[in-house]
Amino acid sequence: MTRRAYLGDLEEIVLLAVARCEPQAYGMRIRQEIEEQTGRSLAIGAVYASIERLEDKGCLKRVAPPAGCDHDPRARRFFAVTAAGARAAQETAAQRDRLWRGLRLRRHSEGS
Amino acid sequence: MTNLARWLLLVALPPDVRCAVQVELDAEYARRITASGAGPARAWYLRQVAGSLGPALAMRGRRLGQVARDAGQDARIGLRLLAHHKTYTAAAVLTLALGIGGTTAVFSVVDAVLLRPLPYRDASRLLRVWSANPRGITRNDISPPDYFDWAERARGLDSLAAMATTGPILTGAGDPVLLTGAAVTANLAGTLGVHPRLGRWFLAEDAAGQGRPVAILSETLWRERFGSDPGIVGRTIVLDSVPREVIGVMARDFVCPTSDTRVWTPLPDASRAQPRGAHFLTAIGRLSPGVSIDAARDTLRGAARVLEAAYPDSNRGWSVTVEPLHAALVGDVRTPLLVLAASVIVIMLIACANVASLTLARGAGRARELAVRAAVGATASRLLRQQLVESALVAAFGGAAAILLAWWSTQFLRTTLSASLPLVDRLALDRRVLMASSALTLAAAVLTGLLPAWQAIRARSHTLLKEGGRSTASGIRARQALVVVQIAAATALVAGGAVLVRSLARLTSVPSGFHADRTLLADVSLPAARYSRETLSPFFDRALERIRALPGVQAAGAGGPLPLSGQNGLLRFGLEVEGRAPSPEGERAYVRWTTPGYFEAMGIPQLEGRTFTAADAAGSLEVCVIDEALGRRLFAGESPIGRRVKSSVQGTVWRTTVGVVGSVRQTSLDRSADPHVYVPEAQFPASALTFVVRSADVSGATASDVRNVMRELDRDLPLSNARSLVDLVAGSTASQRLSTTLLAAFAGVALLLTLVGVYGVVAQTVAHSTRELAVRVALGASGADVVSLTLRRAAMMTIAGVLAGAALAWLATPALRGMLYGVGPHDPIALGVAAVLLIATALGAAYVPARRLLRLDVVHALRES
Numbered sequence: 001m002t003r004r005a006y007l008g009d010l011e012e013i014v015l016l017a018v019a020r021c022e023p024q025a026y027g028m029r030i031r032q033e034i035e036e037q038t039g040r041s042l043a044i045g046a047v048y049a050s051i052e053r054l055e056d057k058g059c060l061k062r063v064a065p066p067a068g069c070d071h072d073p074r075a076r077r078f079f080a081v082t083a084a085g086a087r088a089a090q091e092t093a094a095q096r097d098r099l100w101r102g103l104r105l106r107r108h109s110e111g112s
Numbered sequence: 113m114t115n116l117a118r119w120l121l122l123v124a125l126p127p128d129v130r131c132a133v134q135v136e137l138d139a140e141y142a143r144r145i146t147a148s149g150a151g152p153a154r155a156w157y158l159r160q161v162a163g164s165l166g167p168a169l170a171m172r173g174r175r176l177g178q179v180a181r182d183a184g185q186d187a188r189i190g191l192r193l194l195a196h197h198k199t200y201t202a203a204a205v206l207t208l209a210l211g212i213g214g215t216t217a218v219f220s221v222v223d224a225v226l227l228r229p230l231p232y233r234d235a236s237r238l239l240r241v242w243s244a245n246p247r248g249i250t251r252n253d254i255s256p257p258d259y260f261d262w263a264e265r266a267r268g269l270d271s272l273a274a275m276a277t278t279g280p281i282l283t284g285a286g287d288p289v290l291l292t293g294a295a296v297t298a299n300l301a302g303t304l305g306v307h308p309r310l311g312r313w314f315l316a317e318d319a320a321g322q323g324r325p326v327a328i329l330s331e332t333l334w335r336e337r338f339g340s341d342p343g344i345v346g347r348t349i350v351l352d353s354v355p356r357e358v359i360g361v362m363a364r365d366f367v368c369p370t371s372d373t374r375v376w377t378p379l380p381d382a383s384r385a386q387p388r389g390a391h392f393l394t395a396i397g398r399l400s401p402g403v404s405i406d407a408a409r410d411t412l413r414g415a416a417r418v419l420e421a422a423y424p425d426s427n428r429g430w431s432v433t434v435e436p437l438h439a440a441l442v443g444d445v446r447t448p449l450l451v452l453a454a455s456v457i458v459i460m461l462i463a464c465a466n467v468a469s470l471t472l473a474r475g476a477g478r479a480r481e482l483a484v485r486a487a488v489g490a491t492a493s494r495l496l497r498q499q500l501v502e503s504a505l506v507a508a509f510g511g512a513a514a515i516l517l518a519w520w521s522t523q524f525l526r527t528t529l530s531a532s533l534p535l536v537d538r539l540a541l542d543r544r545v546l547m548a549s550s551a552l553t554l555a556a557a558v559l560t561g562l563l564p565a566w567q568a569i570r571a572r573s574h575t576l577l578k579e580g581g582r583s584t585a586s587g588i589r590a591r592q593a594l595v596v597v598q599i600a601a602a603t604a605l606v607a608g609g610a611v612l613v614r615s616l617a618r619l620t621s622v623p624s625g626f627h628a629d630r631t632l633l634a635d636v637s638l639p640a641a642r643y644s645r646e647t648l649s650p651f652f653d654r655a656l657e658r659i660r661a662l663p664g665v666q667a668a669g670a671g672g673p674l675p676l677s678g679q680n681g682l683l684r685f686g687l688e689v690e691g692r693a694p695s696p697e698g699e700r701a702y703v704r705w706t707t708p709g710y711f712e713a714m715g716i717p718q719l720e721g722r723t724f725t726a727a728d729a730a731g732s733l734e735v736c737v738i739d740e741a742l743g744r745r746l747f748a749g750e751s752p753i754g755r756r757v758k759s760s761v762q763g764t765v766w767r768t769t770v771g772v773v774g775s776v777r778q779t780s781l782d783r784s785a786d787p788h789v790y791v792p793e794a795q796f797p798a799s800a801l802t803f804v805v806r807s808a809d810v811s812g813a814t815a816s817d818v819r820n821v822m823r824e825l826d827r828d829l830p831l832s833n834a835r836s837l838v839d840l841v842a843g844s845t846a847s848q849r850l851s852t853t854l855l856a857a858f859a860g861v862a863l864l865l866t867l868v869g870v871y872g873v874v875a876q877t878v879a880h881s882t883r884e885l886a887v888r889v890a891l892g893a894s895g896a897d898v899v900s901l902t903l904r905r906a907a908m909m910t911i912a913g914v915l916a917g918a919a920l921a922w923l924a925t926p927a928l929r930g931m932l933y934g935v936g937p938h939d940p941i942a943l944g945v946a947a948v949l950l951i952a953t954a955l956g957a958a959y960v961p962a963r964r965l966l967r968l969d970v971v972h973a974l975r976e977s
Binding site for chain 1: 124125132133136140159160161162163164165167170171174
């Protein structure tokens with residue numbers, strides 16, 4: 001986990017969605033959150049594939065279902081962002097900020 | 113539609129996420145149906161599935177990659193370990209190479225001979241057809257008129273083809289050479305479903321005797337004598353001084369009737385005029401579709417009964433034997449081959465047991481390493497996999513070495529077996545054999561890996577770290593069990609080998625009736641086109657005269673067919689004694705042609721009267737010499753000298769018996785001596801005889817000396833089949849010799865492997881019970897006591913194995929019954945030999961490590977532990 005994890009676009013979105021949904025972060029809920037916040041309608045399979053990659057990178061981990069969850073605990077998987085995941089997300093955001101810094105692109109986008 | 117989509121997605125998803133995705137997707141789908149109606153919900157569902165299929169497959173791909181990465185890691189660790197434990201690796205790889213290689217080689221033979229169908233179209237419908245003669249010989253050749261009548265009458269057969277072996281001399285293409293040939297009917301190729309490689313096969317006109325004489329060459333002859341000339345078709349060759357047009361070339365896999373057949377000529381239709389008593393044709397038929405072999409046999413027997421009624425003089429009692437062609441070709445080698453296959457599988461199992469045992473021993477030493485790995489989180493399945501990957505690596509190396517070994521053995525076997533085994537010339541290390549070898553390698557990997565892997569997992573569940581990795585009692589017990597199994601298997605193999613060795617010893621010590629040493633043989637066949645009946649005898653006289661003049665020659669004669677040569681072994685003729693009514697049964701004897709000097713050259717002793725001289729010529733008193741066996745049968749108690757006998761081969765000639773010679777074994781050493789009548793060649797000319805040249809010492813006449821003599825007399829006359837009489841006798845027991853040698857070799861390998869197995873397990877036991885033994889010594893036991901205790905333990909193991917092996921041998925050796933001569937399958941001596949050998953081997957192997965205990969440093973040993 002000492003290796004620095006870089007997040008792809010989709011991975012970043014899924015990771016942030018997990019963070020927003022915790023402790024109720026399970027596949028369909030994550031998908032819904034992304035749709036609500038970004039308007040992108042992901043396929044559930046794509047969400048799971050991203051989750052799996054994030055798990056491998058150590059950014060997400062499976063957690064026990066939250067207390068009082070009435071779903072079958074075997075069927076529904078809940079996830080949480082790890083410390084490494086949080087670091088990776090911040091790093092990705094910081095990289096993006098640095099790229100934006102001093103860029104005039106913003107005006108163009110305002111103008112359109 | 114949604115159901116199909118759902119099913120597709122479930123198939124695409126890896127099993128571990130399948131349930132979660134399904135439950136969530138279904139729940140959301142249900143929610144959407146109530147929220148926004150069935151139509152939009154279904155559209156959403158299908159979009160979800162379509163978008164998920166790609167990622168689902170990607171997830172599967174990642175898992176595969178993970179497995180491959182793990183396996184790669186296991187393999188790297190395994191290779192490093194194997195490189196580190198060089199002795200273990202070498203021993204295990206060599207042992208497996210021996211086991212897999214031997215099994216592969218024997219499988220290649222079994223496959224070529226027994227399993228693979230014959231190289232003919234729909235070969236399972238081909239039959240071999242024989243005459244069954246009234247004296248109980250069920251596989252007799254067929255007379256041409258009988259064949260033609262059967263072929264016309266046989267219902268249920270698409271066709272019935274026939275052939276006779278010929279021995280034409282090819283001249284005009286290099287040195288003259290005596291070829292093995294066959295005269296065949298035109299329907300042979302159609303019956304078998306084969307086509308010539310070049311040119312055409314015979315047509316009915318070729319057999320009818322119209323047009324030019326024709327011949328078809330084998331690919332081998334075409335290559336060796338005609339340089340694979342592509343324009344060979346249409347060329348003329350000379351066979352037995354008759355020019356024949358070559359009309360075709362048969363490919364190498366056409367081995368009908370034998371693999372050494374070099375030339376085919378048409379069987380003339382005119383041969384139908386031959387007497388019905390002249391049986392010399394071999395027949396092959398093809399069953400019509402939907403007809404059973406029994407039905408075909410019935411119609412052929414019906415045809416034979418019609419002939420019996422029509423020609424009672426020649427055909428009374430003659431019937432038909434029908435057998436599938438493949439079974440007929442393979443004949444009696446089936447049992448020896450299966451015995452060898454079973455033995456080599458036993459070797460393979462012993463080898464696997466040995467490697468498993470070696471691996472267990474190493475596992476004991478590695479217990480600490482495994483415990484450490486388990487402690488840092490290696491799961492049971494990971495440890496199991498690690499062990500199996502290591503075993504697979506060892507097996508793969510062993511398998512690779514085995515293929516080299518098998519390649520070499522198949523080359524060796526093809527040349528050594530070709531004389532004694534049918535179909536063996538198609539033996540090759542082909543795809544089938546390699547597949548079998550790979551399957552064996554895989555089996556070896558599993559067999560050698562499972563027990564150690566199980567031990568590794570058990571070891572993991574123990575708290576080995578605490579005990580310093582010494583909890584290996586169960587490992588030793590597992591190895592001891594393996595060694596008992598090995599000893600049992602080896603005992604059974606050695607017992608089987610010993611029975612065969614004893615049988616062969618009995619067989620080869622049977623007196624043949626002649627002296628085989630320092631005697632050279634060579635066949636010569638005088639072509640009828642250049643040698644008339646009157647010139648045959650003078651030629652042999654002239655040739656023998658010159659041969660006797662060669663330096664070192666003690667005696668020389670010509671005769672034939674020679675005992676144990678396999679030529680015309682079954683041809684016996686009826687006999688009548690003058691002054692006696694012909695007995696209803698009819699006395700029968702082998703009639704043999706001889707020149708003066710034959711008995712002396714063969715070393716057949718003269719017992720009474722005289723043998724032939726130059727005075728027994730054409731036109732003088734017709735004489736014969738009989739052997740002791742016939743003398744006893746015909747003239748028990750009286751002297752046969754001066755009595756006259758007549759044989760059916762020369763219908764009207766009464767011959768006066770002038771001498772009695774010793775009996776010889778004619779067909780094989782394991783059959784009792786049959787009666788013989790010898791006639792002088794001068795009075796009953798024969799065109800093909802064998803020269804027998806006895807030298808005074810080892811540096812006597814050679815084949816090339818005799819060949820030179822022939823060349824001086826007739827430049828176009830080939831001398832063929834030059835060999836020693838010793839070779840002839842050895843050749844008659846070749847198949848017994850071969851199976852005995854192979855089984856004895858297997859027994860030797862089994863013994864060697866057992867030696868290694870016992871040594872290993874005792875060494876390990878000694879190493880691990882050092883503390884206990886040291887305590888015993890400290891309490892007053894002597895070093896010798898400790899050694900004998902260790903040996904006693906090894907002896908218990910050995911005796912258990914030998915007893916189990918003896919029981920196994922008792923059950924298994926009856927399979928050898930058909931291969932034995934003079935010993936029973938339950939031979940107590942063979943079993944005793946096996947038991948003694950195994951016990952001696954095992955105790956010897958145990959003594960070496962046990963002896964180390966004599967130098968046991970008690971204080972050191974106690975402190976160490």
